[in-house]
Amino acid sequence: MDILDSPVKTWETYFPYEPRPVQVGIINTIVKQLETKTHMVLEAANGAGKTIAALAATLPYAKRNGLKIIYLARTHTQIDRVLQELQEVSKSVNVTGIAMRGRESFCLNPLVLKYAKNNHAVHIMCSQLKTAKKCVYYTNMNDEAKLLPVLANLSSRPATAEYIFDLSQAAEICPAETARKLLQDVDVIACSYLYLFDSGIRPSFLDQIDCDLQDIIVIIDEAHNLPEMVNNIASDNISSFSFSAAIREARTNDRYDFISFMDSCVEYLTRQNKKLPLHKENSLDPAFLLEELELSCNEDLDDEFFAEMIDLGEAIRFRLAKQGKEPRSSLGRIGEFFFKFYDSIGKKDYSHSLKKQKFSDSRDTFVTLNLNSLDPSKVIYPVLRDVSVSISMSGTIGNPDAYQMLTGINNLKSMANLFPSPYDKSNIQSFVVKELTTMYNRRSPMMWTNIVKAIAALASETPKNMGVFTPSYSILRQLIEHGLEREIDKPLIVAKEGMSSSENDKLVEKFKSLSQKGGAILCSVLGGRSSEGADFPGELMQSVAVVGIPYAPPSVKSDAQIKYLDSKFPGSGRLLAYQIPAINRASQAAGRPVRGLNDRAFILLLDFRFGTSSVLNLLPQWIQHSIDKVPNDPQKISKLAKKFFSR
Ligand code: SF4
Structure with missing residues (x-):
């Protein structure tokens, strides 16, 4: 019997590669916890292959129980990666899926695209044009000769957003409306968090996919972002x-x-x-x-x-x-x-x-x-309570108990699962530099100079590209004023405050291209686009210096959030509202060079507080696994880096 028609399908049917031990661990955990409808929190290192492991583990269960998988991710690249994995799966077994985009990215009408930066304007212009029958791409949807071949093509295989767009554009039909028509029938929908966690979007999305929350398995990728993102909405x-x-x-x-x-x-x-x-x-x-x-x-x-x-x-x-x-x-x-x-x-x-x-x-x-x-669980909990089951995954969840408290999953049947680092210790090495810090009362010209010297010591031994991430632009300016450019003989690519997303993309591209020309140093802030949204595998970033811990400056919001969460979880307000978000940002930046199991990275944590137990315990497993302390001695740092890169 052809595998496509086999009645009993297990995760192996949906796994298109030779599974690594860490992936087998993730899959077995998910398979077991799906059966008991346990909400899962999973931390496994970047590059462990969580996406395909989660898909292969959930697809047989979803198909057996008539459930739809909604895979939530933060960036377009992450959303499309889900579809690329599904395309591999579909080579041996029937599986369908689409990547969703907002209407502004799925529109062909130039009258609407003028306002692509204003989502609400896009919706109003679009509905106006549809009602007045003035959008040719919308009216073409009634032309079966144009529509049906596109739908047949897209229903036969998992489709990335680009593929949906290109095919619809070639047929002169609306990509947004085409994607909508597929939503009800596909096995997997990959989209942004907003589709389930923005109360202004969720009802119409559920309506379009013709599902109640109970008919959904939700996989939340890079889940450490979820609480803050929901608060922002x-x-x-x-x-x-x-x-x-x-x-x-x-x-x-x-x-x-x-x-x-x-x-x-x-x-x-x-x-x-x-x-x-x-x-x-x-x-x-x-x-x-x-x-x-x-x-x-x-x-x-x-x-x-x-x-x-x-x-x-x-x-x-x-x-x-x-x-x-x-x-x-x-x-x-x-x-x-x-x-x-x-x-x-x-x-x-x-x-x-x-x-x-x-x-x-x-x-x-x-x-x-x-x-x-102040309380993301007010939005997250009612959604996760009502879905069939949820899987929250991240490479930097840090403290799973905190994630469960912030999302409200602690009130549901839930389980945290931390997977050991799959990296060879010789590939990832992290060092905390003693004595250095960005603590407010320890800032001085001498401190900035010492930090610059430590960074320069690592830069001199890094063969190609390196990243330097600071808690704020003002600290970055201090480092530059105290000789960062002078001490390093590679070009500095410096992010500017208030840069637009496209300006940042250009900066990152320039930095990446310099890896082929002797290397460069990307200088940016923790929590910024380059330290969280961009990937720098291989030679694109071989070492990274994380300067300080980006604790939020005191504000009405942070003070109120600490107080509020402390009253809800006595003794934990500061941890949840202040410490964890800062350490997650630092971990994210530290992980930029580590995107696959074969990547190598030398990570320098330039703040002695990273070595204290209260911070160390909140770092992800893959950093804790390889961490050591080093004195504030540029020669010693050079020596360690030289040894690392000579292997
Ligand atoms: S129907 Fe489609 S192409 Fe036409 S305005 Fe709306 S989104 Fe754009």
């Missing part, structure tokens, strides 16, 4: 400079109640701008603020009032779209912010603050009103 802010355009919109629409409310806001924010020192952030009581504004504008400021602002904003956007203009509304944005702000009154899992800031290109200042979500 639920947070919001509004700036004092947004009000003038909103007041003009209200005037055009004769809404004097809105004008009166926004005049009161402007008056209040102007007063705060005069009163607050630059960069100063003050916490505020939302009920007290709304009461003050209510007295000043003489309007009832409640959910109904703000919902009306949202409705008018939406009407303005649709009107603009009809006129072929960008569908945006400041009035709608302000309504959306205050609707959430009003809704958060009395909720302990939100913090509220005012902060004075300065425009980067002028001396003018402005004030922002901030609403910050």
Whole structure:
């Protein structure tokens, strides 16, 4: 019997390679815990092959039980990697899947693409064009001669986003609508976290795939990102400079109640701008603020009032779209912010603050009103509780108990599984440099000079490319001012504050290309695009210096989050809100050169605190496995690096 038709399929059927021992361990764990519907948290090193292991382990169970696999990942590259693995699987067994993208990446209409950076504008323009039957790619969807061959092709094999786009473009049909038509029938959908964890997107997504949460197995890749990302979705802010355009919109629409409310806001924010020192952030009581504004504008400021602002904003956007203009509304944005702000009154899992800031290109200042979500489990737990089962995977989960607490999985039947490092100790070596630190009270010209010398010692022995990551741009500037460029005879590729994503991509490409020309040093910040989103296997980054631990500076949000989580998990607030996010960022940067089992990397952790037990225990297994301490002696560092790279 052909393997494609075999009735009993096990993970081996879906595993297209020779499995490594660590993959067999991951698969056996998943297979066992699926049967008992246990939510899983898995930490295994980057390059261990978690993606294919998780797919091979879940596919037989999903098919047997009529479940759909939703594989959530952070970047487009990670999403497409899932489909590339599925394509390998599909060579020996029937399996289907698609990679999803937002409409802005799956649209062909130039009228809409002009606004690709504004998701909401894309949706409004698109629905306007569809209703008016003015998008040819949408109307072509009714032409079976164009549509059916594309659907037949895409349903026969796992399809990356690029493949869906190219095939649809060639047939002159809409890629977004084509992908939608496939959602119900495929075995695996790979998409961003937003599809399940943004309450504005989830209902229509579930509707499109025609599933309830209970019909889904969710795999969360790079799961250490999830709590912070969910908090960011639920947070919001509004700036004092947004009000003038909103007041003009209200005037055009004769809404004097809105004008009166926004005049009161402007008056209040102007007063705060005069009163607050630059960069100063003050916490505020939302009920007290709304009461003050209510007295000043003489309007009832409640959910109904703000919902009306949202409705008018939406009407303005649709009107603009009809006129072929960008569908945006400041009035709608302000309504959306205050609707959430009003809704958060009395909720302990939100913090509220005012902060004075300065425009980067002028001396003018402005004030922002901030609403910050403090408890990601409020969003994550109800989703994971209702799915059939979940698998959270990461190379840097660090402390699985903390992840379980932050997501609320600790309230479900769940299990943490840490897999030992599969790396040979001679391939990955990590050293903590004693005496050096970026601790605020230990910063001095001497400290910066010593850090520069340690980095230069490693750079001199690194054959090709090296990465240097600091907790902030100001620390990076200090290192440059204290001779980083002078001490190193390779070109420095330095990230700039406020760079756009495409500027950063260009910088990274330049850095990568220099690996073929004697090497270069990429200097960037921890938690930035280069230290988390980019991969540098092989010669693209052979060593990395992590300078300091990127603890968040004190802020209303971080103080409130520590307090809130401490009340929920006594004694753990600081660990959950402050320590773990910082150490995860450092671990992410340390792992940039390590993307496959054959990669080699020399990792220098330039802060003695990495060697203390409270930090050491939060580092991922693959770093703990190979860590040692070294004195602050550039010669000693050079010697260790020389020995490492001579092997
Ligand atoms: S229907 Fe498709 S191609 Fe047309 S505007 Fe919408 S997303 Fe773009």
